[in-house]
Amino acid sequence: xxxxxxxxxxxxxxxxxxxxxxxxxxxxxxxxxxxxxxxxxxxxxxxxxxxxxxxxxxxxxxxxxxxxxxxxxxxxxxxxxxxxxxxxxxxxxxxxxxxxxxxxxxxxxxxxxxxxxxxxxxxxxxxxxxxxxxxxx
Numbered sequence: 001x002x003x004x005x006x007x008x009x010x011x012x013x014x015x016x017x018x019x020x021x022x023x024x025x026x027x028x029x030x031x032x033x034x035x036x037x038x039x040x041x042x043x044x045x046x047x048x049x050x051x052x053x054x055x056x057x058x059x060x061x062x063x064x065x066x067x068x069x070x071x072x073x074x075x076x077x078x079x080x081x082x083x084x085x086x087x088x089x090x091x092x093x094x095x096x097x098x099x100x101x102x103x104x105x106x107x108x109x110x111x112x113x114x115x116x117x118x119x120x121x122x123x124x125x126x127x128x129x130x131x132x133x134x135x136x137x
Contacts, residue, residue, distance in 0.1 A: 022073035024103075024110030032108040036096055045115030057090050062115035071116045077109040 034043075042049040045062035052059040060079075061067060078086075080100075084093030096105060 020074040020077070022077060022106055022110055022113075024073075024077075024106035024108070026107070026110040026114045029104075029107030029109065029111030032100060032104055033111045036099065037108065037112070040092075041112075045112065055090075055092050057092070059093070062112055063117060065117045068117055068119060071113060073109065073113060076112050077105065080109050080112070081105045 033041075038049055039051040040049045040055065040059040041047055041062065042052065042059075046064075047059040047061035049059065062071060075087075079089070079093060081095060081097045083091070083095030085091040086095065096108070100108065
């Protein structure tokens with residue numbers, strides 16, 4: 001019986017652990033973002049929306065390269081769907097699962113990810129200076 005319960009739990013668990021596919025349409029998500037997110041996160045996703053100025057902590061800045069590493073499709077989706085408190089962040093970030101259907105959550109998440117800066121490529125190592133040849137006498 002115990003094995004059956006464990007198997008059922010594993011089969012019913014969301015497929016997040018590394019196999020998460022957002023499958024969102026950023027173009028469709030733009031309208032949801034403008035309706036639900038822009039007042040706090042701003043039109044540019046920089047956290048400078050008109051309502052965001054009064055919030056502590058400040059809304060997430062999706063354009064900041066410092067934040068880029070944690071802006072994964074799964075993380076953004078979970079934040080949009082479940083809100084900040086459910087993800088160890090501010091309760092000021094409300095869950096949108098009550099206002100958006102599953103595809104809407106995925107679409108707005110894809111739009112949020114469109115603000116994410118491209119990861120900077122590491123600068124190439126400088127070329128070694130050519131060895132000086134000694135003068136022949």
